[in-house]
Amino acid sequence: MARKDTAAVPVKGSRIMVIGGASLVGSATAEALLARGAAEVTIFDNLSFGGEGNIAHLRGDPRVKVVQGDIVKLHELLRATGGLDGIVHLAAYMTLNFDRDPWGGIDVNIRGVQNVLEACRANRVRKLIFSSSNAVYGYGPGVKGGLVEETPFHAAGAPPAAILYGASKIIGEQLCRDAHRKHGQDYIVLRYSTVYGERQHYRAANALYIVETHDAIRRGERPKVIGDGSETKHFVYVGDLARANCMALESTSTDIAVNTSGPRPVTTLELVTMVAELSGRPDLKPEMVEPDPGKVRLTSGGAFEIVHRAAKEAIGWEPEVEMREGLRRLLAWRDAAAPKPAG
Numbered sequence: 001m002a003r004k005d006t007a008a009v010p011v012k013g014s015r016i017m018v019i020g021g022a023s024l025v026g027s028a029t030a031e032a033l034l035a036r037g038a039a040e041v042t043i044f045d046n047l048s049f050g051g052e053g054n055i056a057h058l059r060g061d062p063r064v065k066v067v068q069g070d071i072v073k074l075h076e077l078l079r080a081t082g083g084l085d086g087i088v089h090l091a092a093y094m095t096l097n098f099d100r101d102p103w104g105g106i107d108v109n110i111r112g113v114q115n116v117l118e119a120c121r122a123n124r125v126r127k128l129i130f131s132s133s134n135a136v137y138g139y140g141p142g143v144k145g146g147l148v149e150e151t152p153f154h155a156a157g158a159p160p161a162a163i164l165y166g167a168s169k170i171i172g173e174q175l176c177r178d179a180h181r182k183h184g185q186d187y188i189v190l191r192y193s194t195v196y197g198e199r200q201h202y203r204a205a206n207a208l209y210i211v212e213t214h215d216a217i218r219r220g221e222r223p224k225v226i227g228d229g230s231e232t233k234h235f236v237y238v239g240d241l242a243r244a245n246c247m248a249l250e251s252t253s254t255d256i257a258v259n260t261s262g263p264r265p266v267t268t269l270e271l272v273t274m275v276a277e278l279s280g281r282p283d284l285k286p287e288m289v290e291p292d293p294g295k296v297r298l299t300s301g302g303a304f305e306i307v308h309r310a311a312k313e314a315i316g317w318e319p320e321v322e323m324r325e326g327l328r329r330l331l332a333w334r335d336a337a338a339p340k341p342a343g
């Protein structure tokens with residue numbers, strides 16, 4: 001492909017913007033970009049979900065700029081994106097927020113992505129990294145086995161909000177492809193699996209297994225597992241994703257979408273047991289409970305794995321952090337942020 005040689009944006013010395021940067025993935029990505037020698041890292045966020053606290057540790061670096069802005073407002077993006085070399089676009093509504101506010105999700109995940117692409121074109125931003133999700137494979141009984149980039153979308157039998165979220169990410173990916181075909185915009189789509197790590201929030205349905213288990217254990221209660229605990233989840237450590245975002249910018253590849261998942265999937269029982277052990281309370285055995293019909297739940301049709309082989313081929317990325325080590329880091333961060341009361 002003629003443009004391939006020009007698609008690399010070396011992080012060192014470049015000006016990069018992280019849109020949706022005041023959150024879980026964004027704060028880790030900004031940190032990784034600074035460590036790789038970026039000349040300037042702009043965090044663009046409307047602070048609707050994220051917060052100042054997530055970027056407080058970066059504020060002392062003179063290369064960090066923070067812009068409070070909204071991707072739904074094109075003029076705000078146009079003003080903020082002049083002179084950039086690359087953008088990592090993360091701002092989005094996930095399933096739980098889509099459930100509460102479908103219009104907000106449609107605006108941010110669809111119009112917002114197109115606005116980011118328009119701003120890239122107007123200001124000649126060379127490369128865009130777009131955070132998609134394994135939600136593009138859908139949920140429900142059709143989802144099982146090895147999920148590769150060609151796996152189709154499964155909508156039957158899944159909650160509407162999860163399907164709206166997955167469909168909005170499919171549209172976002174296609175808007176990127178459209179901009180590449182029409183205007184030569186270089187981009188890489190990374191399809192993240194469920195993220196966990198430092199600065200974890202309560203907005204991702206699957207990661208609730210980790211944070212709610214930890215909260216229960218800190219109250220001295222038994223953690224809950226829905227069903228028999230055999231359900232599969234596939235997580236990825238946030239630091240591994242921050243590295244993937246940097247590698248995607250630096251890669252000569254363009255016009256591709258690849259899965260970025262952790263080393264291997266876990267069952268919910270394994271996950272909850274690991275959190276109890278790492279919290280020093282292996283005696284608090286998980287309690288099997290029926291699903292709460294009032295809550296959005298993400299299920300699959302059986303064991304599955306999100307295969308990340310193509311990411312290795314396209315951008316040289318592989319996950320490095322095993323789940324037990326990543327969980328240890330997350331729990332240490334949570335304990336430091338909100339120590340358990342004494343006694």
Ligand SMILES: NC(=O)c1ccc[n+]([C@@H]2O[C@H](COP(=O)([O-])OP(=O)(O)OC[C@H]3O[C@@H](n4cnc5c(N)ncnc54)[C@H](O)[C@@H]3O)[C@@H](O)[C@H]2O)c1
Pocket residue numbers: 019020021022023024025026044045046047048049050051069070071072089090091092093094108112131132133134192193194195196201203204207
């Ligand atoms: N967290 C996960 O488990 C997970 C899994 C798969 C994919 N992803 C994708 O990764 C990305 C980042 O995930 P996260 O957990 O860090 O996200 P998040 O929910 O914390 O949101 C990212 C940030 O976007 C900001 N934002 C929202 N609307 C905005 C707007 N209109 N303008 C400007 N900023 C806005 C929020 O304030 C927040 O700081 C998202 O695109 C998400 O869909 C996340």
